[in-house]
Structure formats: C-alpha cells, structure tokens
Amino acid sequence: MEALQYNSERTPLIIPEYGRHLHIMVDQMLETEDREERNKKAKAIIGVMGNLNPHLRDVPDFQHKLWDQLFIMSDFKLDVDCPYEKPIRELLEERPQPLTYPQNFPKYRFYGNNIKSMIDVARNWEEGEMKDALVYNIANHMKKCFLSWNKDTVDDEVIFNHLKELSEDLLKVNPEHLPLTDSSDFLKSKPKNGNGPKSNQMSKPKKTNRNNRKRY
Secondary structure, X not given: OOOOOOHHHOOOOOOHHHXXXXXXXXXXXXXXXXXXXXXXXXXXXXXXXXXXXXXXXXXXXXXXXXXXXXXXXXXXXXXXXXXXXOOOHHHHHOOOOOOOOOOOOOOOHHHHHHHHHHHHHHHOOOOOHHHHHHHHHHHHHHHHHHHHHOOOOOOHHHHHHHHHHHOOOOOOOOHHHOOOOOHHHHHOOOHHHXXXXXXXXXXXXXXXXXXXXXXX
C-alpha cells in the first residue's frame, strides 16, 4: 500500500481550479523530450481544460486564455508550438499602479468633486460661445445640486457667487444666457418615470352589484 499523502506535504498548485491531476499531466509533459510528442500532449491537456467549460471551448479568446494558463502551470518552462504569443512572466507578475483617491475637501460638498473638475477645465478654455455654454451648464447643474441638498429654493445670485468663489473669480455666466432654469422645474415630480411621490389617495375598491350576479 502506498503511504497517505497530505496536501500540506505536496507541491502547491499554481492554479488550484484545475486540480492536482492536471498539474501532474503538465509535469509529465515537461519531461517529454520529443517535441512532436510534447505538442500532442499540450493539445490534449488544452482539450481537458476546455471540457470544464464546454460552452466556451471553441471561442478564440477562451482558447488564448487556456494556453496562457498552461504556460503558467508549467512555470513558463513549456516549449511547444503555441498558436498564440507566449505570455511573459514579468508582465503577469507586474503589480498595478495604486489608485489615486481625491484628497480635496471642498467647501461646498453638496456640489461634488465633478463640478469642481468641470470648473477647473472651463477656466482654461478660450473665450467664446463654447465656453459661455459650458459655464451656463455648470451653473445650471450647481443649482440642481443645491436643490437636492435644500429642497426649498435658491436664488440665482447665490449660485453666481459660489461659481465666482470656486473659480477664483475667473468664470461668470453670460447675461445673454440668463436666467437659469427655474427651481420649480428641478423640484417638480416626474410620475412618468416612476420617480415622483406616490399618491396618498388609496384606490377605492370597485363596487359590484350583487343583484346582477349570475346564478347557476
């Protein structure tokens, strides 16, 4: 009888999803000296790997993925005629760049960071109709954001002062585009989209005339 082997004593699996038997097949393929025989075994192993996802087995992109995984399980030591470019160890082990999270703390948080980014972009635009349209839309969106924080109302002059402050006195809405959208247009309900307030009136049950019931 063979002695029992514990997984803790075995070689760690590179891709555990394929199991130990498939990794043993890869190791046996690496020991094959004849290149033609090694190519046959590689294609056979790719077929076994594809059987785990038969609906994707013949998809070209999925075939590319299987070959990449075969090279990875062989620790990039495999030398066969692959229909795709051999993966590079350094490229796969390269760590992604850390994400840069915004660290700014705006004074008027209800406007959000996107508004501040739009204002910074508009400051660098050349004077003209495009810039005037952009500044007007920024101010209009600021009014909408303000009303989402304060459901009452807001005067346009308040929005203009905030725009002036956030842009360091570099942006101003063209008077020809005034006034901004009325507050009531932002606050009105939209029942067609299902976002409006639900009616408080309960639906009344239909009255039935018992005298007109059919008798059998």
